[in-house]
Amino acid sequence: MRHNGRATIVDVATTAGVSVTTVSHVLSGRRPVSAATRARVEEVVRRLGYQADPSARGLRTQRTRLLGLVVPDITNPFNAELAAGLQEAALAEDYLTVVCETPKEPSRVRAVMRQLTARRIDGLVLGRYPTDEGVLDALLATGAPVVRLGGRLDAGPGDVVHAAETEGMRDLVRHLVRDRDYRRIGFIGGAPGAEPGGDRHRGYREALTEAGLAVPEDLVVWTDFTREGGRAGAARLLAAAEPPDAIVCANDLIAIGALDTARTSRLPVPGRVAITGYDDIEAAALVSPALTTVLNPAREIGRSAARVLTDRLDGREDGPAREVLLAHRLVRRESA
Amino acid sequence: MRHNGRATIVDVATTAGVSVTTVSHVLSGRRPVSAATRARVEEVVRRLGYQADPSARGLRTQRTRLLGLVVPDITNPFNAELAAGLQEAALAEDYLTVVCETPKEPSRVRAVMRQLTARRIDGLVLGRYPTDEGVLDALLATGAPVVRLGGRLDAGPGDVVHAAETEGMRDLVRHLVRDRDYRRIGFIGGAPGAEPGGDRHRGYREALTEAGLAVPEDLVVWTDFTREGGRAGAARLLAAAEPPDAIVCANDLIAIGALDTARTSRLPVPGRVAITGYDDIEAAALVSPALTTVLNPAREIGRSAARVLTDRLDGREDGPAREVLLAHRLVRRESA
DNA sequence: CTGAAAGCGCTTACAG
DNA sequence: CTGAAAGCGCTTACAG
Structure with a gap:
C-alpha cells in the first residue's frame, strides 16, 4: 500500500489476495468471478475507497469519458439549461461534460477547437455553431461521434437532436x-x-x-x-x-x-x-x-443528446445517423 | 507511424531523428535543446499535428489539468457568467473546467462529489455550497487546492475570491x-x-x-x-x-x-x-x-478564481491562503 | 474460474 | 547538448 495517496488496483489485489486481473474483472463485470472472490474484492474496494485512475484507464482504453458541448454563449439561459440536462444525463453514464463557449473572434474559435481535440474528448454536442468549413474538420477526423442540435440530418455529420x-x-x-x-x-x-x-x-x-x-x-x-x-x-x-x-x-x-x-x-x-x-x-x-x-425544451434536449452520444460510445447503438424530435409548444402571452 | 490515428511522441522522434526525450524537452522547454534540433522537432510536430495524449501525460504526472466548479444551479445567470469567466481564464492556462450542479437531494450530493474525486480533478472552485461537514472531506483529502467564493478566510479551507x-x-x-x-x-x-x-x-x-x-x-x-x-x-x-x-x-x-x-x-x-x-x-x-x-462581478470572479487556482497548481504561488476582493457597486433602479 | 505479462504514451531521473 | 530506460496504473489477449 502506498502511503502518499490513494489506493491502486495493486493495493486492492494484494489486500484481497488475488491478481489485479481478477480485481479488474470484478469491477468491470466482463468476466465471471466466483461469488466468494467477488465479495472479498468488493469489500476491500470499499474499505480502501478504491477508485480507478481515469488517466491510466484512459491511456489503456483510448477513451477519456469526456463529452464536449460547444455553444456560443453559456449566459443564454437556453444554453445553460441545455448544459445542465446534458451534464445530468452524461453523469449517469459516468461521462463528464466540458462546456466550451465559441469565442466571438474567429481566430479564437480554431484555438478552442484545438483544445477539444487535444483533450481527446469522446463525443461532441454542437449547439449553435459556425457552419464555416474547416473548423470542425480536425474534430470529425478523430472519429468522435457528434450530435447536432439543429439543421437537417443530411446537412452535416452525426445525429440530430432538436425540437421541431x-x-x-x-x-x-x-x-x-x-x-x-x-x-x-x-x-x-x-x-x-x-x-x-x-x-x-x-x-x-x-x-x-x-x-x-x-x-x-x-x-x-x-x-x-x-x-x-x-x-x-x-x-x-x-x-x-x-x-x-x-x-x-x-x-x-x-x-x-x-x-x-x-x-x-x-x-x-x-x-x-x-x-x-x-x-x-x-x-x-x-x-x-x-x-x-x-x-423549446432545453433540458430535455440536453438529456436526449447525452443519451444518443453515450449509446453510440458504449456500443448500444451502431446504426446510421438518427434524428430525435422533441415536442414544442406555442406559448401565448401579451406581446402578440 | 501508426496508421489508425494520431501521431505519438515516438512518431515525432523517429521522423525528426531524435530521441523521445528530446522531443519531450522541446515541447516542455524544461531543458536546453540546440536551436537546430529544436527547429527540426517543431517542424515535425507541426507537420504531423502532434498533440500529447492527456491520459498518458496525466498518468505520468499525476495531474489531469481539470478544474471543477460546484454551484447549486447553473441556470442562475450569476453562476453561468461565473462558469464562463472561469472556463475562459482556465483555458488560457491549458486547464479544462467541469461544472457540477449540486443536486437538490442530499443523497445525490455525495454521489456528485464522488464523481469529482474519481476524476482526479486538480483544483476545485466552490460556489455556494453546503457547509455540511463531511461532504467535502474526500475532495480535500486529495490535497487539491480549493477556492471558495464566499465566507471568511479562516472559516474554511483554501483561498477565497469574492466581492465585498x-x-x-x-x-x-x-x-x-x-x-x-x-x-x-x-x-x-x-x-x-x-x-x-x-x-x-x-x-x-x-x-x-x-x-x-x-x-x-x-x-x-x-x-x-x-x-x-x-x-x-x-x-x-x-x-x-x-x-x-x-x-x-x-x-x-x-x-x-x-x-x-x-x-x-x-x-x-x-x-x-x-x-x-x-x-x-x-x-x-x-x-x-x-x-x-x-x-456582483460574476465573470471577473470566475476569471480571478481560475488565476488563483492555476497559480498554485503551476507553482507560481505557494504562500498561505489569500483573499481576493473585487469591487461591488450599488445599482439604484425603481424597486427601492 | 484465475493469473502472468504486455503495452497504452508520456515524463524524468540517471548517465554520458 | 542528448539518449536509454524505468515506471505511472490500468485492461485485456493469452494461457491454463
Whole structure:
C-alpha cells in the first residue's frame, strides 16, 4: 500500500489476495468471478475507497469519458439549461461534460477547437455553431461521434437532436396571421450561417407563403442571438419605409432587445407592433409585456443528446445517423 | 507511424531523428535543446499535428489539468457568467473546467462529489455550497487546492475570491434607511447554512445596527436562492402581524419572486413595499419595476478564481491562503 | 474460474 | 547538448 495517496488496483489485489486481473474483472463485470472472490474484492474496494485512475484507464482504453458541448454563449439561459440536462444525463453514464463557449473572434474559435481535440474528448454536442468549413474538420477526423442540435440530418455529420423548430415557428406565425390578423410581418434572425436559426427562418417563410402572403424581404434582417442584436435589428425594421406590424424574432433574447427598442421609440406592444420570441427562457415571462414565444425544451434536449452520444460510445447503438424530435409548444402571452 | 490515428511522441522522434526525450524537452522547454534540433522537432510536430495524449501525460504526472466548479444551479445567470469567466481564464492556462450542479437531494450530493474525486480533478472552485461537514472531506483529502467564493478566510479551507458582500449589502441597506427612509426592513435569505449568503445577511444586520435600528427577527426568513423561494419568503413576511415596508433579498432571483408575490397581493412596489436584490443579473433590469440591487462581478470572479487556482497548481504561488476582493457597486433602479 | 505479462504514451531521473 | 530506460496504473489477449 502506498502511503502518499490513494489506493491502486495493486493495493486492492494484494489486500484481497488475488491478481489485479481478477480485481479488474470484478469491477468491470466482463468476466465471471466466483461469488466468494467477488465479495472479498468488493469489500476491500470499499474499505480502501478504491477508485480507478481515469488517466491510466484512459491511456489503456483510448477513451477519456469526456463529452464536449460547444455553444456560443453559456449566459443564454437556453444554453445553460441545455448544459445542465446534458451534464445530468452524461453523469449517469459516468461521462463528464466540458462546456466550451465559441469565442466571438474567429481566430479564437480554431484555438478552442484545438483544445477539444487535444483533450481527446469522446463525443461532441454542437449547439449553435459556425457552419464555416474547416473548423470542425480536425474534430470529425478523430472519429468522435457528434450530435447536432439543429439543421437537417443530411446537412452535416452525426445525429440530430432538436425540437421541431420549423413547425414551432410555423405555428407561431400562423397564430399571428390567423388569430391576430397581422399582415406585414418582419423577421430578425441570428447569424445567417448558423444553425439552428435556419429552421426557424424556414418556418417563418413557409407560414407566410401558406397564408398567401409574400415574404417581405426588406423586413428580414440578421444580427446575432443577443439582446443587443435585437435592439439593433428592431431599430432597422422600424425605420423601414413601410414598417412591420409584427416582428418575429429568432430567439427570446433578440425579442427582449426588440422590446427595448419599441419602448425607447414609444411604440406600444402589441398595439403598434407585435413582437415574438423563441425558446421560452425564464426571462420571456418576466419582461413587460410578457413574450409570446415557443417553448423549446432545453433540458430535455440536453438529456436526449447525452443519451444518443453515450449509446453510440458504449456500443448500444451502431446504426446510421438518427434524428430525435422533441415536442414544442406555442406559448401565448401579451406581446402578440 | 501508426496508421489508425494520431501521431505519438515516438512518431515525432523517429521522423525528426531524435530521441523521445528530446522531443519531450522541446515541447516542455524544461531543458536546453540546440536551436537546430529544436527547429527540426517543431517542424515535425507541426507537420504531423502532434498533440500529447492527456491520459498518458496525466498518468505520468499525476495531474489531469481539470478544474471543477460546484454551484447549486447553473441556470442562475450569476453562476453561468461565473462558469464562463472561469472556463475562459482556465483555458488560457491549458486547464479544462467541469461544472457540477449540486443536486437538490442530499443523497445525490455525495454521489456528485464522488464523481469529482474519481476524476482526479486538480483544483476545485466552490460556489455556494453546503457547509455540511463531511461532504467535502474526500475532495480535500486529495490535497487539491480549493477556492471558495464566499465566507471568511479562516472559516474554511483554501483561498477565497469574492466581492465585498458584507459591504455591498451594507451600502444597500444604508441607502434604504438614509435616502429612502424605510424603517421596518425584512430579509429573505437563501439556505442559512450556505455561503456566501452569510456575508449578505451580516451586512444587513450591521447596517441596521449602525443606523440605530433593531433587527426585526420576526422579519428574517430563510428559503432558497430561487424565484420560487422568493415568492414563498415574501408571502410569509407580508403576512406578518406588523409587515415590513422594505424587503431585502439575498439575491436577484429571490427578489424577482418577491415581486411576483407583491404583484399577486396588489401591493405597489416600492409604494407599499420596497424590494431589493443582489448580484445584478440581466433579469434584474428586465423586471418591472426594475430591481435596485448590488452589482456582483460574476465573470471577473470566475476569471480571478481560475488565476488563483492555476497559480498554485503551476507553482507560481505557494504562500498561505489569500483573499481576493473585487469591487461591488450599488445599482439604484425603481424597486427601492 | 484465475493469473502472468504486455503495452497504452508520456515524463524524468540517471548517465554520458 | 542528448539518449536509454524505468515506471505511472490500468485492461485485456493469452494461457491454463
